[in-house]
Amino acid sequence: MIKGYAGRVLEVDLRARSFFFAPLDEETARLYIGGKGYGTRLLYDRTPAGIDPLGPENLLIFATGPLNGSVAPQSNRFAVICKSPLTGGIGNATCGGSFALGMKKAGIDVLIVKDRAERPLRLEIDGDRDAVEFLDAGDLWGKGTYATQKLLSRKHQHAVIGPAGENLVLFAGIVSNERIAGRTGVGAVMGSKLLKAVSVRGSRKLDMEDPEKFKAYTKEVRKLFEDHPVLGESMRRFGTGGIVNTTNGRNILPTRNFQKGHFERAMDLSGEFLEDHGLKGVKTSCIHCPVTCGRDVEVEGVGVVKGPEYETLALMGSNLEIGDIKKVAEWNYHADDLGMDTISLGATLSFAMELVERGMLDANLHFGEQAGVTELIQDIGHRRGLGAELADGTKRLAAKYGGSEFAMHVKGLELSAYDPRGSFAQGVEYATTNRGGCHVQGASMYMESVGPLTINPQNLKLKADIPIMQQNIACAINSMVLCIFTTYGMIPKAVHEMNPSSFKYRALAFAFENLPGALLRGAMGIKGKPMLWFEKWLTYITGTTFSSGHLQEIGARIFNLERMYNLREGLTSADDTLPPRILHESTFPGMDSGHPLHLLLPSYYKKRGWSADGVPLRRTLERLQVRV
Amino acid sequence: MPVAVQLTYAMAKELGAQRLEFEGAQTVADVLRMTRERFAGAPARYDELTRVAAVAVNGVLVNYQRGMKTPVRDGDTVAFVKAAAGG
Ligand code: SF4
Numbered sequence: 001m002i003k004g005y006a007g008r009v010l011e012v013d014l015r016a017r018s019f020f021f022a023p024l025d026e027e028t029a030r031l032y033i034g035g036k037g038y039g040t041r042l043l044y045d046r047t048p049a050g051i052d053p054l055g056p057e058n059l060l061i062f063a064t065g066p067l068n069g070s071v072a073p074q075s076n077r078f079a080v081i082c083k084s085p086l087t088g089g090i091g092n093a094t095c096g097g098s099f100a101l102g103m104k105k106a107g108i109d110v111l112i113v114k115d116r117a118e119r120p121l122r123l124e125i126d127g128d129r130d131a132v133e134f135l136d137a138g139d140l141w142g143k144g145t146y147a148t149q150k151l152l153s154r155k156h157q158h159a160v161i162g163p164a165g166e167n168l169v170l171f172a173g174i175v176s177n178e179r180i181a182g183r184t185g186v187g188a189v190m191g192s193k194l195l196k197a198v199s200v201r202g203s204r205k206l207d208m209e210d211p212e213k214f215k216a217y218t219k220e221v222r223k224l225f226e227d228h229p230v231l232g233e234s235m236r237r238f239g240t241g242g243i244v245n246t247t248n249g250r251n252i253l254p255t256r257n258f259q260k261g262h263f264e265r266a267m268d269l270s271g272e273f274l275e276d277h278g279l280k281g282v283k284t285s286c287i288h289c290p291v292t293c294g295r296d297v298e299v300e301g302v303g304v305v306k307g308p309e310y311e312t313l314a315l316m317g318s319n320l321e322i323g324d325i326k327k328v329a330e331w332n333y334h335a336d337d338l339g340m341d342t343i344s345l346g347a348t349l350s351f352a353m354e355l356v357e358r359g360m361l362d363a364n365l366h367f368g369e370q371a372g373v374t375e376l377i378q379d380i381g382h383r384r385g386l387g388a389e390l391a392d393g394t395k396r397l398a399a400k401y402g403g404s405e406f407a408m409h410v411k412g413l414e415l416s417a418y419d420p421r422g423s424f425a426q427g428v429e430y431a432t433t434n435r436g437g438c439h440v441q442g443a444s445m446y447m448e449s450v451g452p453l454t455i456n457p458q459n460l461k462l463k464a465d466i467p468i469m470q471q472n473i474a475c476a477i478n479s480m481v482l483c484i485f486t487t488y489g490m491i492p493k494a495v496h497e498m499n500p501s502s503f504k505y506r507a508l509a510f511a512f513e514n515l516p517g518a519l520l521r522g523a524m525g526i527k528g529k530p531m532l533w534f535e536k537w538l539t540y541i542t543g544t545t546f547s548s549g550h551l552q553e554i555g556a557r558i559f560n561l562e563r564m565y566n567l568r569e570g571l572t573s574a575d576d577t578l579p580p581r582i583l584h585e586s587t588f589p590g591m592d593s594g595h596p597l598h599l600l601l602p603s604y605y606k607k608r609g610w611s612a613d614g615v616p617l618r619r620t621l622e623r624l625q626v627r628v
Numbered sequence: 629m630p631v632a633v634q635l636t637y638a639m640a641k642e643l644g645a646q647r648l649e650f651e652g653a654q655t656v657a658d659v660l661r662m663t664r665e666r667f668a669g670a671p672a673r674y675d676e677l678t679r680v681a682a683v684a685v686n687g688v689l690v691n692y693q694r695g696m697k698t699p700v701r702d703g704d705t706v707a708f709v710k711a712a713a714g715g
C-alpha cells in the first residue's frame with residue numbers, strides 16, 4: 001500500500017446492518033489522491049444516473065487523504081461526497097474538527113454508507129477491533145449537534161447531524177466538534193438514511209515514507225505560518241471576519257440580498273470588532289492547526305459559542321442588513337446546532353425578505369429587522385410553517401413564489417459572500433464550479449480583489465485563466481485533505497508588506513495582469529520538484545513526487561470527472577450561469593451592466609479543453625485519464 | 629452630499645469615528661490630505677496605519693483609475709482597503 005494511506009475502505013450497509021473492509025484501490029489513489037477526488041470516482045462508478053439524492057440508492061461517502069492523521073498544520077479535514085439534493089449534481093463538502101483524525105486512527109481511508117436504516121441509527125466503529133456497531137439512535141433523534149456530541153462516547157471522534165439533517169432541509173450539513181461540512185445538503189443525505197451519527201476510534205499511526213524529513217520540514221512550516229501576515233497574524237487575530245472591511249471597501253460585501261455591495265454598519269460585523277468587543281479570549285482551531293481561525297464569543301441567553309465566520313457575518317449580517325454581531329453569532333449558533341449551512345440559510349432568508357418587500361410573499365420578515373428571525377431559523381430546521389418552504393432553498397422558493405431574477409444561487413447552491421460584479425474571475429468560478437455557487441472551490445477572489453497583490457478585477461484579463469488554476473488546485477487540496485485556507489500562505493510576506501501606491505507594487509501588478517494566460521497556466525503546470533509545503537508533505541508522506549504541475553493535472557482530472565458526473569445527471573452549459581441580478585444589475589457607478597460572463601465563458605470552456613457547449617472533449621478526458 | 633471616507637478598523641479606533649465626511653474635496657489626493665489632517669499632531673501615525681492600505685473610490689482601486697488624481701464627487705465613498713483573507 002502507498003504510504004500515507006491506511007489502505008482500507010469500510011463499506012456499511014444500513015438496511016442489512018452489515019459491513020466489510022476492502023482494500024483501498026491504489027490506482028484510484030494514484031490518480032485522485034483521496035478525499036473529494038477518490039469519493040467522486042466512487043460515486044460516479046457506484047451509482048447509476050438519475051437516482052433520487054434522498055433515496056436509498058445515493059451513497060454517502062466520507063473520505064480522507066494521505067495528509068490526514070499527520071501533524072501537518074491544517075490537515076485534519078475530511079470530505080463528504082454524495083449526489084446533492086440541493087443541486088441534483090455533485091455534492092460535496094469538507095469539514096475540520098477531529099473526525100478525519102479519528103478515521104485515520106481507525107485505519108479507514110474511506111467510509112461508504114449505503115442504503116437506508118429502518119429506524120434512526122448511529123454507527124460506532126472501532127478500527128482496532130475491526131468492529132462496527134449499529135446502535136439505536138432513537139434517543140438522540142431530534143437533538144441538536146452540540147447535545148448529540150456531548151452524549152456520545154468521549155473515546156470516539158464524531159460526525160453528526162442535527163434536526164435539519166433529520167428533517168431533510170436541503171442545505172443541512174454534517175458537524176464534527178464545532179465545524180461543519182456545510183454545503184450542498186450532505187446532512188440531508190445523511191438524514192435520509194436515518195443515520196444520526198458516525199463515531200470512530202482507533203490507535204493506528206500514519207505510516208510515512210520519510211518521517212524524519214516530514215518532521216523537520218513541518219517544524220519549518222509552522223514557523224513560516226507563524227510569521228505569515230495572513231496565517232500567523234490577521235486570521236489568527238481576527239478569524240475570517242478580518243475580511244469584512246476589505247470586501248466592504250471593494251463594494252463586494254453582499255448587502256440587502258446583493259442589491260448593494262456596501263453596508264454602512266459593516267465595521268460592527270468585522271473580525272476586528274469581534275476582537276475588541278466579544279472575544280472570550282479562547283481561540284479555537286482544528287487539530288494541529290496553528291492558525292486558530294476560530295474564536296468563541298459570549299451570547300446572552302445562550303452562553304459561550306463559536307464566533308461566526310466571514311460567510312455567516314456577510315450572509316446573515318450585511319445581506320439581511322443586520323449590523324449586530326452578537327445577534328449574528330446567536331443565529332450562527334442555532335444554525336450550527338440545527339446542523340445547517342449558514343451561507344444557504346442567509347441567502348434564502350434574504351431572498352424571502354425581498355419577496356416580502358415586493359409583496360410576493362406574506363410574512364413578517366424584513367431587511368434590517370431581527371424580529372422573528374430566530375424563530376424562523378428554528379422553523380426551517382424543523383420544517384415548520386413557512387420554515388418548511390425555506391428549507392428547500394432559494395431556487396425552489398423562487399419556483400413557487402417567483403423572483404428568479406433576484407434568487408441568488410448557481411445550480412441551486414446559494415452564492416457565497418463575494419459579489420462577482422467586483423470580482424470577475426470569482427464570477428466565472430461561481431458559474432462553472434461543479435457544486436454550484438461556492439467560493440472555496442477556487443477562491444479566485446484572493447488573486448484579483450482581496451489579496452495582497454491583486455489585478456484589476458473588472459476587466460477581462462486572466463479572468464478565465466485564474467478560475468481554472470484555482471479550481472484545479474482546490475480540487476487537489478480537497479483531496480489531500482487540507483484546509484483551503486492554506487493557499488493564502490502562497491503569497492510571501494514581502495508582497496504583503498508592499499505599499500499598494502508604490503511604483504514597485506504597481507509594476508508587479510501590471511506584470512501579473514498582463515501575463516498571457518497560457519504562460520501563467522503553463523508555468524503552474526510544470527512538473528518538477530516539490531516547492532510548496534503541501535507538495536513537500538505529500539512527497540515525504542507518500543514517497544511519490546508532487547509538484548505544482550502534478551497537482552494541477554490531478555486537480556483538472558477531478559474537476560473534469562465532477563463535470564462528467566453533472567452532465568450525466570442532466571446539468572448542461574445553461575447551468576453555468578450567474579443569477580440575473582448579477583448579470584444585469586450594476587452596483588458600481590459608471591458600470592451599465594453586471595458581470596460579463598458571456599464574454600468569458602467561451603474562453604473558459606476552450607481553455608478547459610471543452611466543446612463550445614461545455615462538454616469535455618474526448619482528447620481532454622484521455623489526456624487527463626478520466627474514465628467515463 | 630459630502631464625500632464619505634471608509635476607514636480601516638485601526639484608523640477608526642484611533643480617530644473614534646467609523647467614517648469621515650469631507651466637503652470640497654476634488655480628488656483622492658485631497659481626501660487623503662484631509663484625512664491625514666484629522667490625525668492632528670500625529671501624522672506619522674496616519675502614515676503607519678495606511679502604509680499597506682490601498683485606496684478605492686466606490687469600490688474601485690485608484691490604481692486602476694487615475695491614481696491620486698482620481699476625481700471625487702459628492703456622494704462618493706473613498707475607502708482605505710487592506711488585503712485580507714476570509715472564507
Ligand atoms: S485555518 Fe482555520 S479552518 Fe483551516 S484548519 Fe486551521 S483552524 Fe481549521
